[in-house]
Amino acid sequence: MQKFLKYTFWTLVIIFVLSIIGCNGCQKQNDTINIPQNISYQEDTEIYVANKAVVDKIVNSFPSPVEVAAIIKDLDVPFSKKYLVSPDIIENYDTNVKKALGLGVLSADLGYLNVYERTTLIIQYLSSIKRLADDLRIGQFFDFQSLKRLATSNDNLDSLIFLSLNSFMQMNQYLQQNARGNLSLLMITGVWIESLYLMTQVYKDRPDDKLKELIGDQKTLFTILYQGLKLYKGDEYFDKILHEFQKLDKIYSQITITYEKVKPEKNLQKNDSIPVYQQEETSVIHMSDQQLKDLINITEQVRNKLINL
Amino acid sequence: MKRIVFITTLLAGLIFMFTPQKANAQCKQQMVYACATKGKSIYLRDFNTKLRSNRPHESSARWTIVLNKDAHYRFTLCTMDGYEDKVIMTLYDSQHPEKTNPYGSTYDPKTGKFTDSFDFICRKSGMYYVSIRLREGVRVRKTCAVGILSFVGSTY
16 A cells, blocks of 8 residues: 555656646747748748737737628628639649638638528538648648538528638637748738628629728728738748739828718617717728729739739 | 645645646637627627636736728627626727727726627727726636627628
């Protein structure tokens, strides 16, 4: 008995020491950058460390892939498949950077399909996204079987959107926590350019003043994203994206946004007693018809170039 | 013998203390899911955090978000049972500070009332902050809270 207790005691001592060492290792993982060998992207570690906080902030703050689609549907715009990229495009993606950007583009399209409840197409897009996620070693956050089941059953839109977006957020978080913020930024870039493309294409078919404002107002998001991408200047793939974004920058720099006070609208409080707060300052977009036309054309060119880089 | 039992218990306790508990400290996914799907608005993202009053840096959490102009958003807060009046979610920015003049909050200091949701009509695209924090003076060893951002509609 005495021997047994002594044995137990020393076993626990060893476990304790190992757990302390292990925990220190966990702590270090957050502080140091360990870029996996099989990531094709070669970056300067010092620059990465310096920029990590900025990139994380940009990525975490960006609107979800569903938001623009929800706004468009709210404008009573009918569904059209022609706005979407083909899910087969993933066959062209042979590097991690291309896959990350493609994952963002397809996620934006999936958001559009989810909002419009296009079951058959959703499964095709889910399959492509799953393949890209597996290749990027983040497939464990993508519950393909549950998503497929939800997509094929009706009345599960809420769950489907939740699980899709939750998977997207978890993949992003994992990339950031594992020193692959560059891929996370590319995913967000893919979502944003596809969302802008969606807005501009819908406007081409159904001109609408409010949609025009939303397109011009994307200058705010563009500026944030452009600054983030510039942090990776010098990398071959990012340089190609920056080259394309320069074209957008040329147009967006001509568009100005000013701010003015507005009176809050009355009677916004609904019966469900949820308090409604309104901003008393609004942005005014100054964009000519020619500038809008140029922006629509350039967005189409840039988006098509990016998905085929 | 007694000494061995004491040291063994002590070590077991220490191991438990040093084992990373981050995964358990945040709210479980079932709670996030229940919170995200309880309304009619479209889920956009969640803010999941642990809260402890005895660790100042863990008594609140903050996220940066980008909101779009002319969108009607809903912010919903879900807490553990019994914590409904102990946790506050607030939307603010640098011009509308969290403590003095936020855009919206689940707690109204004028009336002292708590709500689990509030709506925000965004009139300018840009960066905003969302915070979830324990109400001042509340003593909690460990709890968690989930905030949900959802889309109600356009204000067109």
